[in-house]
Amino acid sequence: MLALFFTVRIQDLVARDALKYALEINYQSILFYGELILGVFVPFFMLIIKKVRESKVGLFYSAVLVLLGFIAHRINTAITSMERWPDRLYVPSWQELMITAGLVAFGFVAFSFMSRYFNVFGHVVEEHEQEHVEAKEQVALSPSLMGK
Secondary structure (H helix, E strand, O other), X not given: OHHHHHHHHHHHHHHOOOHHHHHOOOHHHHHHHHHHHHHHHHHHHHHHOHHHHOOHHHHHHHHHHXXXXXXXXXXXXXXXXXXXXOXXXXXXXXXXXXXXXXXXXXXXXXXXXXXXXXXXXXXXXXXXXXXXXXXXXXXXXXXXXXXX
């Protein structure tokens, strides 16, 4: 999906004859590069590594980077489209920052709700309960605990 997103972004720039602006070194292109590095390249290369891909922590951090890249894309789009002059710097108001933070918080709450009530992660709870039962059985059958 990340490779597809990157391909679509580049094809969009080519179709609008805007790739030349991305290749210039200025404020807008640096934001564009930061967005791609943060939200596409770093998570993509993280997910290529099997150990990261099979780890809950690795998946979490790569997903967070993708979300941060998405947020950077949205803010980058809003900021650069609102700037009237390239020399003028736009700083979002506190209301815009709070709306963005609220949307991110809503996403975390929605994900938490979905993963809790719709079995997103399969039978993780059942596997954990089985391990707990097996551990109890081992403790109960252990000769060192029976006084021998």
